[in-house]
Amino acid sequence: MSNESLANLLREERRFEPPAELAANANVTAEAYEQARADRLGFWAEQARRLSWSTEPTETLDWSNPPFAKWFQDGRLNVAYNCVDRHVEAGNGDRVAIHFEGEPGDSRTLTYAELQREVSKAANALLELGVRTGDRVAVYMPMIPETVVAMLACARIGAPHSVVFGGFSADALATRINDADARVVITADGGYRKGSASALKPAVDEALTRPGTENVRNVLVVRRTGQDVEWTEGRDVWWHDVVERQSDEHTPEAFDAEHPLFILYTSGTTGKPKGILHTSGGYLTQVAYTHHAVFDLKPETDVFWCSADVGWVTGHSYIVYGPLANGATEVLYEGTPDSPHKGRWWEIIQKYGVTIFYTAPTAIRACMKWGDDIPAEFDLSSLRLLGSVGEPINPEAWVWYREHIGAGSTPVVDTWWQTETGGIMISPLPGVTATKPGSAQVALPGIAATVLDDEAREVPDGSGGYLVLTEPWPSMLRTIWGDDQRFLDTYWSRFEGRYFAGDGAKKDDDGDIWLLGRVDDVMLVSGHNISTTEVESALVSHPSVAEAAVVGATDPQTTQAICAFVILRGSAAETEQDELVTELRNHVAKQLGPIAKPSRILPVAELPKTRSGKIMRRLLRDIAENRELGDVTTLTDSSVMELIQKQLPASG
Numbered sequence: 001m002s003n004e005s006l007a008n009l010l011r012e013e014r015r016f017e018p019p020a021e022l023a024a025n026a027n028v029t030a031e032a033y034e035q036a037r038a039d040r041l042g043f044w045a046e047q048a049r050r051l052s053w054s055t056e057p058t059e060t061l062d063w064s065n066p067p068f069a070k071w072f073q074d075g076r077l078n079v080a081y082n083c084v085d086r087h088v089e090a091g092n093g094d095r096v097a098i099h100f101e102g103e104p105g106d107s108r109t110l111t112y113a114e115l116q117r118e119v120s121k122a123a124n125a126l127l128e129l130g131v132r133t134g135d136r137v138a139v140y141m142p143m144i145p146e147t148v149v150a151m152l153a154c155a156r157i158g159a160p161h162s163v164v165f166g167g168f169s170a171d172a173l174a175t176r177i178n179d180a181d182a183r184v185v186i187t188a189d190g191g192y193r194k195g196s197a198s199a200l201k202p203a204v205d206e207a208l209t210r211p212g213t214e215n216v217r218n219v220l221v222v223r224r225t226g227q228d229v230e231w232t233e234g235r236d237v238w239w240h241d242v243v244e245r246q247s248d249e250h251t252p253e254a255f256d257a258e259h260p261l262f263i264l265y266t267s268g269t270t271g272k273p274k275g276i277l278h279t280s281g282g283y284l285t286q287v288a289y290t291h292h293a294v295f296d297l298k299p300e301t302d303v304f305w306c307s308a309d310v311g312w313v314t315g316h317s318y319i320v321y322g323p324l325a326n327g328a329t330e331v332l333y334e335g336t337p338d339s340p341h342k343g344r345w346w347e348i349i350q351k352y353g354v355t356i357f358y359t360a361p362t363a364i365r366a367c368m369k370w371g372d373d374i375p376a377e378f379d380l381s382s383l384r385l386l387g388s389v390g391e392p393i394n395p396e397a398w399v400w401y402r403e404h405i406g407a408g409s410t411p412v413v414d415t416w417w418q419t420e421t422g423g424i425m426i427s428p429l430p431g432v433t434a435t436k437p438g439s440a441q442v443a444l445p446g447i448a449a450t451v452l453d454d455e456a457r458e459v460p461d462g463s464g465g466y467l468v469l470t471e472p473w474p475s476m477l478r479t480i481w482g483d484d485q486r487f488l489d490t491y492w493s494r495f496e497g498r499y500f501a502g503d504g505a506k507k508d509d510d511g512d513i514w515l516l517g518r519v520d521d522v523m524l525v526s527g528h529n530i531s532t533t534e535v536e537s538a539l540v541s542h543p544s545v546a547e548a549a550v551v552g553a554t555d556p557q558t559t560q561a562i563c564a565f566v567i568l569r570g571s572a573a574e575t576e577q578d579e580l581v582t583e584l585r586n587h588v589a590k591q592l593g594p595i596a597k598p599s600r601i602l603p604v605a606e607l608p609k610t611r612s613g614k615i616m617r618r619l620l621r622d623i624a625e626n627r628e629l630g631d632v633t634t635l636t637d638s639s640v641m642e643l644i645q646k647q648l649p650a651s652g
């Protein structure tokens with residue numbers, strides 16, 4: 001990181017104190033940091049008591065064979081019982097667990113008592129289909145209540161699920177079924193997305209023709225859209241035939257705390273997908289605690305909404321396990337934010353009186369681009385807390401989120417974590433932390449994170465390097481499914497004894513952590529490390545820019561040259577572009593220092609993104625370096641690349 005650009009970024013001086021009322025009633029206060037610092041394991045042992053154990057653990061952490069951790073290992077529990085039954089037993093059976101909103105406008109409400117009956121029936125159905133403890137079940141579903149029910153039913157009988165995002169292709173599904181050696185696939189005929197019925201079952205049929213998927217005995221199919229499906233007799237069974245006729249009672253069995261709960265494949269940009277393995281007791285402890293602490297959840301009064309897809313870890317931890325373990329009332333929405341109109345999300349917040357909303361920067365920037373007047377049409381006054389996750393949030397997007405969604409008064413918590421960490425690791429606490437736009441700031445109580453330089457030395461405040469986690473945490477991945485060596489190589493070999501997250505980060509003068517994106521997204525320009533995130537944030541801070549993606553293109557003089565792709569806002573798209581490009585280059589130079597001035601800025605209509613919303617910089621680099629495009633199959637929309645290429649000036 002060049003000193004100039006660092007100094008400039010640290011000029012972000014806006015600070016937002018927690019609202020007095022929230023601070024006064026916050027679930028977690030500053031004392032939690034003290035308590036966890038004094039006795040980290042004691043702190044986590046206390047958090048584990050949020051759960052109902054059939055055998056209470058006496059041992060908190062076994063770290064005798066690092067980095068293979070065992071948390072609460074002599075404890076036994078049932079995860080689904082913790083997420084459902086115990087709330088009914090506590091007299092909260094009538095509380096709404098899920099307000100489901102389908103994209104076409106259909107809706108359904110499930111109380112905890114109803115959820116208990118549905119999960120019990122589904123568990124009985126899986127048992128009838130021969131699923132046994134330890135068998136893997138693949139889940140390839142739209143965002144509907146049956147998806148949550150299916151995951152909980154698997155947890156209930158101790159069958160680890162492997163949820164595969166419904167937007168993935170038959171190939172991606174087959175690879176994952178094969179790697180986990182799944183025995184059953186749970187799917188639907190289709191789901192509603194972008195205003196129409198989008199089929200899922202054909203991808204399952206195709207996946208199951210691929211080698212390595214022969215062990216799949218049954219495909220359990222939910223009817224959602226009513227579209228035609230091919231049927232393989234003996235293998236395919238309808239959910240409404242098999243699940244509906246089951247008893248709605250099922251006695252949950254307790255499993256070891258380290259019993260596998262799920263495998264989730266990471267959206268790696270290179271190489272074979274990694275099956276991240278999470279287990280039961282430690283995972284549930286941390287997702288329940290972080291949901292309580294970071295979102296300040298009051299289960300009697302709050303309405304929580306996490307807009308992620310259950311196909312990502314955010315959906316696992318903050319739609320399914322965290323909120324339900326805490327007895328929350330939550331919204332589950334099937335579709336996209338702009339179907340049938342660009343105010344759909346805000347309409348849902350108004351309809352259900354959502355109080356806590358958790359989404360991703362890419363969505364916030366899209367809403368910014370659509371215009372301030374859209375959220376202004378809705379009553380968003382129920383909101384009291386906003387969260388962000390998935391990538392660094394540019395300060396301008398952060399401020400827009402607070403101003404236009406949060407009425408200028410709602411705290412924004414920027415939460416850093418990964419599929420591998422299972423739960424939130426670095427985030428402000430809404431009742432404690434004075435927030436800074438663009439920074440995830442501090443490790444949560446009980447979590448140890450720092451920033452190291454190339455030589456594994458902790459960097460001083462005001463410097464950048466690599467983010468590492470220095471102590472094990474309860475919801476840490478236990479391994480990569482079937483590949484302990486890759487687990488060691490990927491996360492534990494870069495810095496001896498510490499978990500390397502793969503992210504660049506820096507500490508500001510207050511010691512707060514700023515995430516700078518994946519380390520492979522750091523550019524080397526004339527001997528200076530410059531993060532793509534910082535240049536993107538500088539561009540987005542200009543009123544004419546809605547979104548920006550920056551890549552380093554090989555350059556004979558400067559090693560790499562900064563090349564920026566920008567989406568212009570509304571009327572800026574029609575103005576004289578040469579002049580604007582010059583203005584934007586100067587704007588970045590002024591914000592970050594002349595070294596960070598992009599050598600090229602290309603206005604485009606769209607940016608290539610993966611289905612989880614991450615910009616595919618690899619493809620932009622191909623363009624910036626005038627190469628043939630690499631693999632585009634994981635893009636949400638592969639025509640985006642053609643569009644960009646058409647818009648570019650003929651020369652490179």
Ligand code: WT7
Nearest residue numbers: 314389390391392414415416417418419515518
């Ligand atoms: C990577 C993990 C965690 C659920 C969604 C993504 C980036 C995530 C932030 C944040 C900056 C962030 C990191 C991380 N990331 N949250 N608040 N600020 N970067 O899960 O697909 O496993 O991706 O997402 O680069 O390593 P994932």
